[in-house]
Every structure is written in C-alpha cells, then in structure tokens.
Amino acid sequence: MLTRVPRIAPSEITPPEVYFSRRTLLAGALASMASASLPAVEGAPPAQSALGYRRNPQYSVSEPPNRLEDIAGYNNFYEFGTDKESPSRYAHTLRTRPWSVTVQGEAEVRGSFNLEDLLKGQALEERIYRFRCVEAWSLVVPWVGFPLSDLLARFKPTSNAKYVEFTTLYDPAQMPGQRSGVLNWPYVEGLRIDEAMHPLTLMVVGLYGRVLPNQDGAPLRLIVPWKYGFKSIKSIVQIRFSARQPNTAWNVAAPQEYGFYANVNPQVDHPRWSQASERRIGAPFLAARQPTLPFNGYAAQVASLYQGMDLRRYF
Ligand SMILES: Nc1nc2c(c(=O)[nH]1)N[C@H]1C(S)=C(S)[C@@H](COP(=O)(O)O)O[C@H]1N2
Numbered sequence: 001m002l003t004r005v006p007r008i009a010p011s012e013i014t015p016p017e018v019y020f021s022r023r024t025l026l027a028g029a030l031a032s033m034a035s036a037s038l039p040a041v042e043g044a045p046p047a048q049s050a051l052g053y054r055r056n057p058q059y060s061v062s063e064p065p066n067r068l069e070d071i072a073g074y075n076n077f078y079e080f081g082t083d084k085e086s087p088s089r090y091a092h093t094l095r096t097r098p099w100s101v102t103v104q105g106e107a108e109v110r111g112s113f114n115l116e117d118l119l120k121g122q123a124l125e126e127r128i129y130r131f132r133c134v135e136a137w138s139l140v141v142p143w144v145g146f147p148l149s150d151l152l153a154r155f156k157p158t159s160n161a162k163y164v165e166f167t168t169l170y171d172p173a174q175m176p177g178q179r180s181g182v183l184n185w186p187y188v189e190g191l192r193i194d195e196a197m198h199p200l201t202l203m204v205v206g207l208y209g210r211v212l213p214n215q216d217g218a219p220l221r222l223i224v225p226w227k228y229g230f231k232s233i234k235s236i237v238q239i240r241f242s243a244r245q246p247n248t249a250w251n252v253a254a255p256q257e258y259g260f261y262a263n264v265n266p267q268v269d270h271p272r273w274s275q276a277s278e279r280r281i282g283a284p285f286l287a288a289r290q291p292t293l294p295f296n297g298y299a300a301q302v303a304s305l306y307q308g309m310d311l312r313r314y315f
Pocket residue numbers: 001071074075076077078079132133134168187215216217228229230231232233234235
C-alpha cells in the first residue's frame with residue numbers, strides 16, 4: 001500500500017436525503033442509457049440492480065455516508081491496478097456470474113456452492129459503517145449484506161476451526177493486475193473464528209441499495225469495520241476453516257508493516273506513517289482530517305475480543 005497523498009477535490013459529503021434523490025436521477029439516467037442500448041463505455045457505471053433489504057439502525061453510525069462516486073471511484077483492488085482510479089476503470093472485466101464459493105477444511109459441510117444458493121433465503125440488511133484504510137483515509141459506507149456468522153454456521157465448523165481463511169478469485173485474464181508481482185496472488189485474508197462470528201462482521205453483496213460495483217468487490221466481499229481495510233477481502237471464491245492462523249496477503253508481503261490482527265489503533269503507528277488521524281474522503285478540506293478512534297469507533301462492541309493481548313505486539 002502506497003503513501004502517496006491523492007488529490008481529491010474538496011467537495012462536501014452529500015447528506016443521505018440529497019444523495020437518494022440524486023440516486024433516483026442516476027438510476028433513471030442509467031435505465032435510459034440501457035434502453036437506448038448505448039455501447040458500454042470503459043469506466044461507465046453499469047446499471048446495478050436494486051436489492052431487497054431492511055435498514056439496521058442498531059449497527060449503523062449516524063455520520064453521513066460518502067457519495068457513491070467516492071465509494072465506487074476511489075478504491076484499493078490491486079487485481080485491477082495499484083492506483084485508486086484503476087479499479088473503477090478496469091474492473092468491468094470481472095465476470096461475477098456464474099460465481100461459486102468453495103468451502104474447505106475444519107467443517108462438516110464442505111464443497112462448492114453456487115452464489116445464488118448461498119444467498120437464497122438470506123435476509124439482507126443495510127448497515128452504515130465507518131471504513132478505515134491502513135493508508136489513513138476513511139469513508140462512511142451504506143453496505144448491504146448479512147452477518148458472516150449466518151453463512152459460516154451453515155457449514156458446521158468443527159471444534160478445530162480456530163481461524164477462517166478467505167481467498168479472492170485468481171484469474172489474470174479477468175484481473176490484469178495479477179500479472180504483476182506486487183502481491184502473491186491470489187489475495188488471501190483471515191480472521192480468528194470469534195472475530196468471524198462477531199455480529200459486526202458482514203458479508204457484503206451491495207451498497208447504496210444496489211448490487212456491489214465490481215470495483216468494490218463484487219459479487220461477495222467481507223467487511224470487518226473495526227479493522228484496517230485490507231482485512232476486508234473482495235470477490236471471495238474460497239472459505240477455509242483451519243486450526244492454524246492463515247498466511248494473509250499483506251502480512252506475507254510486509255510482515256513488519258501489516259499484522260494479522262490489523263485492528264484500527266491510533267496509538268500504534270505504521271512504521272512509515274502515523275495512524276493517529278485520518279482523511280475523510282470527500283469531506284470539506286478543513287473538516288477532512290479527523291482523529292482515528294480505537295477499533296475505528298467500535299471499541300464498545302469488540303475490545304473484549306482482545307482482552308489481555310498486547311496490541312502493540314499483535315498489531
Ligand atoms: N482481493 C482484494 N481485496 C482487497 C484489496 C485488494 O487489493 N484485493 N484491497 C484491500 C484494501 S487495502 C482496502 S482499503 C479495501 C478497499 O475497499 P474499497 O475499494 O471498497 O473501499 O479493500 C481491501 N480488499
């Protein structure tokens with residue numbers, strides 16, 4: 001992950017009411033684009049279909065969400081290039097249907113499952129979460145998804161399942177960034193089983209009420225809101241329950257910089273920059289810099305998971 005300070009026009013965060021009226025306009029524009037069957041323009045947003053979901057205020061922050069343009073235009077997804085604009089430009093080559101997820105390891109139910117089957121009967125919720133990248137920028141995102149614990153329980157993990165490992169699709173034909181050696185592909189992430197089963201840990205299929213844009217990790221990605229963004233792995237094709245801590249992509253690439261736990265912690269700096277504050281993407285210039293909160297503001301819910309652990313050592 002690079003340290004370059006990106007240039008973002010200091011524009012205001014749109015309050016949700018304004019956003020939703022804009023979204024209607026945008027949806028209308030996209031629909032008429034589709035009906036006029038214009039050729040797909042590289043980087044143009046595809047008309048994402050609407051999802052049925054219910055809001056979950058209990059698990060939502062009250063800060064205004066970022067605009068869709070920020071959430072789907074400023075991304076980290078190294079499979080499509082290392083700068084923030086590349087994923088929105090190039091991720092259209094990812095084919096998200098058909099999609100299947102392989103389940104392996106310490107579980108009674110294993111095998112390959114169709115995404116549709118995995119989602120069948122699953123109630124979707126909207127949760128507005130803070131999202132904090134390890135590079136010290138942040139967003140507020142209205143995700144649509146369901147608790148990861150709902151999914152994992154269906155595979156009946158055994159008592160040996162102490163960790164869960166997630167793997168992204170590996171296909172350099174669809175993901176041209178995988179032809180570069182910037183990371184060991186495929187991207188792998190992992191959680192301790194209690195972190196994975198925590199009610200805040202979300203399996204995400206959409207944002208702003210619609211199917212996830214490819215650049216945000218379609219068709220299925222993890223969101224762990226109290227951890228740095230690199231834990232929130234995108235475009236998942238494999239879930240493996242294991243007795244041992246998985247080797248994760250960024251931890252393997254630079255173990256002294258990116259730990260396995262990666263809990264947001266303003267008191268433990270990255271070796272090359274401070275983690276005490278963050279830049280809120282899209283916020284007015286003077287309001288953009290804000291203090292980073294322990295566990296990204298979710299300490300009341302998750303700090304107990306790490307009781308007795310030295311969080312400088314297990315960073
Ligand atoms: N497969 C995969 N997952 C990934 C990444 C990646 O490069 N590849 N980047 C991570 C990082 S560093 C961040 S900050 C978030 C960014 O998510 P967003 O683009 O939806 O904001 O995705 C994470 N998940």
